[in-house]
Amino acid sequence: MSKIPKSPYFDYCEEPDTLDQIQFNVNSEVIIDSQASIQIIFTAKKEYPRGTMFRFIIPYGWEPIDLKSGIISIKSTVKGRIKSAKSQIMVLYQINEPLEIGGSVEFNYNESKERFTSGDIAYIDPVYVALDYKLLKEKLFTRIGTKQVKMVAGKASFFLIKIPTIYQDKPADIHIVALDKNGNRDYGFNESVRLKGDNCLNFPEYAQMEKGYAKLEQKLTFKKYMGEMTKVETLMRENLGFGDFPTAQELLSNIGRLTVQFEGLYGESNPIVWDKDFSTQVYWGDTHIHTREFSDGIGTGRDGFNYAKNNIFHDFAALGDHINQRTNTWMEGRTMYPYSYTNEVWQELIELCKEFTDESFVAIPGYEWSGRVLYAKAVLNLDCPYELVSDKVVLFPLEFAEKAPLIDYISKEGCFQHQLYNQLKGIECAIISHTTQSWPMGTSWNEVDNEFEKVVEIYSSHGSSEEFGGGYRTLMTNRKEGSVKYALNNGFKLGFIGGGDDHYSHPGCPIKQDKMKNFAPTLRYRPGIAAIFSDKLTSRDLIKNLNNRNCYGTTGERMWIKLKINSTLMGQETEVNEPPTIIITVCGTGRVDNVELIKNGETVAIRTPANDRIKFAFKDNDLKIGEEAYYYVRITQFDGERGWSSPIWVKANYSGT
Incomplete structure (x- = not known):
């Protein structure tokens, strides 16, 4: 009977009822940034012929396997050789002689426990260690053992406080979360914390946190609205000499912020504004998240949405995985050839969005269309009419997503920009160009249709695309003609947002991205964030307001x-x-x-x-x-x-x- 892979783009199937004895020596719970070790002992209960390949898998997000570093060792009762699996988390051992019944292969990772190996990400989904094997003439590996490992955050290091950006004439909620030094929620933090804030605000003095979180419902109000605004003539004054710029009184009465303290821990909130010009709210989120099951990220979609919703309190988040599956060195068993989204994969993503969407959070289905001149020329043998074909995130309203066209950028029907536009004509969606100033995934504005693209990602973890030579968080590669400034100066009308291009399922993490080991040093900055003015928190309304340019972007701060x-x-x-x-x-x-x-x-x-x-x-x-x-x-x-x-x-x- 032929083996069937776990998924079309994986190179292994599962055999859960193996007769072999497998001993996994790894803790069931592991604290991040600790000296974790792994031992896998395989004892054969049947004979394995010469040439059989054993594959050992460590948890994703942990210190990568490096054959030269000495972090792993393999020994066996039969001779064999250690081989690279061309992966961050896998290693191969091929036996040179038959492994008889009772024979063994032993894998050790960080056996000396000298290294801090367990990474810095406390995923909500368990990670795991696993063992596969493959006979000499077989195409697929067979998974014969797995052990799950629960990652645990470190101790709280600071607080994140979220309050509404616009005060809507009624009491507002206060959200407080305790995060460790890597931005993970410390579920063991159960202390009473003290709140302070601007004099214009009313709020409780203390909040009791449970499992690293406190929600103070309808406990934040302004004391009094100052209706008389500072005269324009006064606002036109400039800084003179060494004096401070004069502070308009409405800044003190109609804008407020909070702080939270506990012993040596501290956090500051975003501002809340009482402004009669706005009947809408500002909703914050990330439109550009990658995952391990849908493309080239580390964590899962559940990890990403959970972090956005329950750790940093985004109002929305969108998966922007590459629609054409590619190799992923942080994903075990991923085949090396392109494989586009199927309807089944897309439906799985939609169901995940439905699972996380409620009145307080919106999960938006989307994908990244990652066209390249290279694909058109080398893969498809087509002449490219454009200087560049750029990365674009495409977002769809949740209620219409099932009918969204899945446009494969490695196909004759979808590899060019105009083909993307043609297939999205009449479809309710938002198209967002990404890292426009970079190369080769930057934007040639000559091939952009402003009727389809109303908003641009001015900043992401790659850096800023605002202007060429600006010197602020520069991209690894830069083209003057790809900058947002170049587009605006050539007549484009674009709204701005910040984005993440998060590849480890921690969108909006409020720290520098040292953990982005899978794409360092390309993704070297803190992820950006999008602010959208909207009457309602629904995917359809958010997309509508993106296309109306009712938005702005930051490098992560609200x-x-x-x-x-x-x-x-x-x-x-x-x-x-x-x-x-x-x-x-x-x-x-x-x-x-x-x-x-x-x-x-x-x-x-x-x-x-x-x-x-x-x-x-x-x-x-x-x-x-x-x-x-x-x-x-x-x-x-x-x-x-x-x-x-x-x-x-x-x-x-x-x-x-």
Whole structure:
């Protein structure tokens, strides 16, 4: 009887009822960043012929197997040789003579326990060790043993506090979570913590945490709304000499933040804003997550959604796995040839989104269309009409996702940009270009249709694509013609978001990405985050507002950014009959270094607040009659974190000069 693989793109099947004796010596629970060791002893209960290959698998996310480092050893009662499995988590042992009944093969990992091997990610799904074998003429391995291992977070190191960004005239919830130094939730933290905050807020003094979490329902209110705003003439003042920029009183009465403390642990919240210009809420999340079962990540989809929902309290998250399955050195048994999504795989992803979606969190189905000139030329033997074919994340409303077209970028029908657009014509979706400034997965704006693409990922764990030569969190490879600035200066109207391109199922993790071992040093920065203004928290409404450019992006912090010209807010177009006055209001999650107003790609105003917030105005007397311009805000904190508003596009229709 022929063997059937576990999944079409795996190279092994399962044989759970093997007669062989397998001893797994590894703890059932392992604390992250510990000196964990593994021993697997296989004792044969039947004969295995010469040439049989045994494959040992360690948990994903642990210290990778390196044959030169001495981290592993294999010994056997018969002669054989250790071979590379071309994987971070697997190693092979091929026997040179028959292994008779009673013979054994023993695998050891970190036997000396000198290394800290267990990685720094406490997944919600168990990881595992496993053993496969394959006879000399067989194509597939057979899995004959598995032991699950539960990863446990370290001790709490800091707090993450989330409160709503926009106060909607009613008491709001406060979420507090205790995270270890690697951003994992410490489920063993059960202490009473103290809250402090700005004088404009009412809130409890203490919160009792259980399993590393506390939710204070409807416990946050403002004391009083200050309706009288600072005059525009006052807001136009600049920093003079060595004095601080004047603080508008509404910044103190209508914007507030909280802090949480327990002994040496500390955390600060995002700002909450009482602003009558907004009837919507700002929803935060990541549109770009990768997993191990759907493409080239480390953790599972459940890990990713759980972390987003229950660890850092994103409002939404989207899987953006490559639609064409590829090799994954952190995934055992992945075949080396491309394999596109099947309807069954897509349905599995949709069901996962349904499992995690509720009134407080939206899981959005999507995929990454990763076209390349290389695929068109080398794989498909087609001439490419474009300089580059770029990575794009495509998101679909959950209620319509089952009918979404699965467009394979390694196919004659889907390898070019125009083919992607043609197949998505009339389909409710959002298309988001990714790492536009990089190469070879960057964007050639000549092949982008702005009617289909309304928003761009200005920042991700790869770095910033805002401008060429800007010097801020630069990508590994850079092309001037791929920058967002280049696109805007050539007439594109794009909203901005931050994204993760998370490959280890910890989207939005608030620390530097040292754990991204599978893609270091390419993914070397903290993941970004998207802010979407929306009336409702549904996948359909979020996608609609992305396409309406009602959004902004940051490098991971939930900053407040407001850009206004007359009654027009960020992401929109307007005509003015006099030189435009731009009013900017920002509040960071820490002290703000500077706030810049960008016009047509160049900084035209800089303000330096004394603390975490500022409101100022700028009148552009240089915009002449008939001219057009775009304006956006860039905010940089002292801790290096940054945010970008979506632009406002202005046309001057006034008379005179």
